[in-house]
Amino acid sequence: MPSWREFWDSAHSIYVSERHKDVHYRDVAEQLAGFMSHPNARVLDHGSGEAIHADLVAAAAREVLLCDSAASVRASIAARFAGNPKIKVIAPEDVERLPGASLDLIFANSLVQYLTPAELDRLLALWRRLLAPNGVLIVADVIPPHVGALSDGIALIRYAGANGFLGAALVGLGRTALSRYRRLRSELGIARYSEAEFLAKLRAAGFSGERLAKNVEHNPARMTFRARPAPLTS
């Protein structure tokens, strides 16, 4: 039985070109850095992917932990950032061993759609334990039930047009239609949540959350949430 975990741990063509990958990760890193409230922040990027511009985040933080479940992705980021003492690459098991209340910002972009609802609940509980009382959780690129491949395709074309890789995007979209990603997406599905459902999940895990006006990634129909630990009631 194929799985999303295996997919992310293999060679895939989710980015239509090197330019797309570069623009994407720079954009994500700049926005992640913008969520930091102070330069002493300890940050976790959970499901970081290759995070090729994580040095931009590190320049604005005390420490950046990059966690990805794919061993091949971890090896690639560890090699890329071997010379940067502020960046540490860790596996999901390592995140579970971090001390409570030790993180100021937890960021998860384009991760939760590849988790089952039960896996998401476990992660939300873990993130709640790890966040400092004034810490912030950002969960981005959450897909609402009505948003599908057409919306993603149009958003990619707009993003590509604005960032100089339109030709590659048009070719890439044709390729994606026949790709392993598309097959897996119809076989395994991806998790979708309405705004109200996601806010309810955050609440149930002990956060108070809000949907931000703008999604981190290029599809404005997908959603970004900011959440803070809710005070414990006795």
Ligand SMILES: C[S@@+](CC[C@H](N)C(=O)[O-])C[C@H]1O[C@@H](n2cnc3c(N)ncnc32)[C@H](O)[C@@H]1O
């Ligand atoms: C769509 S990519 C997003 C990468 C990156 N966050 C970005 O902004 O481009 C999803 C990433 O999450 C990782 N991933 C999937 N499930 C995970 C889990 N349970 N824990 C940590 N990483 C996970 C995958 O290996 C993959 O690299």
